Amino acid sequence: MSLKRVDLNLFRVFDAIMLTGSVSGASRELGVTASAVSHALARLRLAVGDDLFIYGDDGMVPTARARELAPMVRDGLGRLDEAISATPFSPCQAVRTFRVAASEYSSSIILPGLVQRIAELAPQLELRIFPYSRIDVVQHLDEGRLDLVIGWFSELPERIHRSPLLKDKEALVARRGHPLEGSAVTRERLFSYPFVVVELTGSGDQSADGFLDERGVWRRVWIDRLLMEADEDDAAVAHIAVSLPHYASVADILSRTDMVATLPERFARRLVEAGHHVMLSLPHAPQEAVVEAIWHQRGNRDAGLKWLLKHLEDVAGLED
Template identity: 30%
Template sequence: MDAKHLDLYLLRCLTTLVSEGHVTRAAAHMGMTQPAMSAALGRLRTLLGDPLLVRTEKGMIPTARALELAASVHQGLELIDQALAQDAPFDCTSSAIRFEIAATESTSFVLMPALMARLRKVAPGVSVRVHVPERARMRNELEEGYAELVVSFLRAASEDLHSSLLLRQRLVVIAAANHPEVRGSITLDQYARWPHAYYTRGRSRGAAVETAVDEALTRAGSARVCGAYLSSILASTAVVATSDLLATVPEYIARHFAATLGLQVLPPPLPMRNVDIAMYWHERTHKNPAQKWLRAVLREAAMELQSSG
């Protein structure tokens, strides 16, 4: 392959095609016609000697070669864009940029409504794509350009990442309104004896909330019983509402579902540390005007949420 035949236009087409996995959506994202994008895909296939996108029963999927190329090309384009836009102010009112955010489910539930409400008012052309990150790969996602922001709880974030606290989250205990024993308050004995709905982000790893609970119980010389292991902390609220299980969740989530599901929201029977939401970003986006603007808007949304809570 002779790289001199690949211009920036084709490289942007490549990353967009791999990201979207769909020619029509890729064309819309780049503001071009579907035939033009199809022609670009054909030229890329010829120049790179690879089909790049292959059709399956579930739609078009990128080849291994396409994924490898797109990751490297994305980083290169980011550097070019940052170099060209370093001093240019970001015009949120006319921009059609899409931000890539990695955020846990509970974080998205708490913060994304407030963020989107602000974006729709001040930057109607701006969009965000949010995905749940793998905890072990959060730094890699920022470094490789698959996310510009990670919004989550990272107890041991890499020292070379920038970070900013967004929201302090107190933990509370939830129980069904008609729980057979828990009524308006809960003792440590009850907390340890009644089974818990446990939020897990994998076969064996509990989420940050559960880690905080287990550490608090260990300090108190106690332990708990788990009656259900769930992959969604939001599902925990529904499970608790219809059973005798308990759960420990961030207060924002508990208060939201308390009335509709009939939940008791109780102070924990032992001291627990906060599970705070912060945002993390890489040096490569630190000075980018659009990214700086997004971080500022997210901070404002979090401050408004904190003050109203």
């Protein structure tokens, strides 16, 4: 295939389908009819010699060839846009959608302040927040289907850049009036009560030290030193009665039972401030974690994304 024989607009159609996962979504993204998108896709299929997308239960599923092309197409389009853009990014006038994957934690702790900032400074910008729990984040960043991911990470590929936002640590939470309230909490006493555990993937996937390896991206899926550091000589073993992929139900479960849970301290403080729960003393130094924003290296040339990152860092700094 020679670029001399291919209309470059076809690659914008390809990119829009990758982003939205459907012909109708691409048509809305590009401001053209669904028929025009279908015709453009047919022409590109012929030029590339591959189906590129096939119909699936969740929309248009990219082929292996499409996944291979996606990061290069997105990077090339970004370079073209940068080359022909005559004006700098203007927040008050910009019309754009940013696609961000964030955990329930990040959505509740950081995003409200960011949304307030955007509403004040860039009212025509839109945020689309996707669940962090089951997304293959490195693939989606490579393909340009996400602009940012906010979460807990360890090892990252070199092409994925990162910025620390805030630190948090584990806290032990139970209902007000729990038998452990106001007393010294030993490991043995604590393990006599069942645990509620929040494991962010909701899959039961095996993780190392609370991190899950996802194609070279190590992301934290739970924060609980007690359960991570089992002592072979210790007869006390924690009973995990409930495992959840989210934090929303934890407060109510704790209120109705003698179960205990280790939660990020910022979440724990909110429960305590509501008046129905208490933080218990931990029988060890708390596990700490750094919440970070990560993005693909091509984002370093994106003035709009750099603007968003700056304000995300500012807002998170106010929370820290």
